[in-house]
Amino acid sequence: MSGYPRIRTKAAANIHELDLLEKKIILATDGIMTKFSESTLRDKLSKGNTLAVADYIIAMRSEINPRLNYIKSTIQFLSELSRAIGVEKHLLI
Numbered sequence: 001m002s003g004y005p006r007i008r009t010k011a012a013a014n015i016h017e018l019d020l021l022e023k024k025i026i027l028a029t030d031g032i033m034t035k036f037s038e039s040t041l042r043d044k045l046s047k048g049n050t051l052a053v054a055d056y057i058i059a060m061r062s063e064i065n066p067r068l069n070y071i072k073s074t075i076q077f078l079s080e081l082s083r084a085i086g087v088e089k090h091l092l093i
Contacts, residue, residue, distance in 0.1 A: 021047060024054035028061075028075070031068050037075045049082045 029038045041050050056078070057071055066074075 021051060021054070024051065024058065028054040028057035028071075032072055034072075037072050040075055040079045044079050045082050049078075053078045053082075 025038060025041045028041065032038070041054060045053065053075060057075065060066060060074070061071070
């Protein structure tokens with residue numbers, strides 16, 4: 001064991017959080033040919049809302065296996081809803 005304590009820095013925690021967020025975005029938008037849904041999740045929503053939408057889409061895919069167009073429409077609808085109620089508020093899906 002080294003003499004240095006293992007301290008998890010904020011930068012390391014942020015990198016792990018971004019990696020998890022990126023993985024969920026990729027899973028949620030898998031199969032959608034246009035980059036619209038992916039860019040919507042990355043750029044137009046807060047991290048908290050992006051995570052909520054991605055988790056919702058991933059769960060929906062595993063439970064009901066929706067068509068890709070339905071997934072794209074759902075992402076678009078939830079992003080518009082997020083913008084309408086304000087970015088500061090978190091979606092509870």
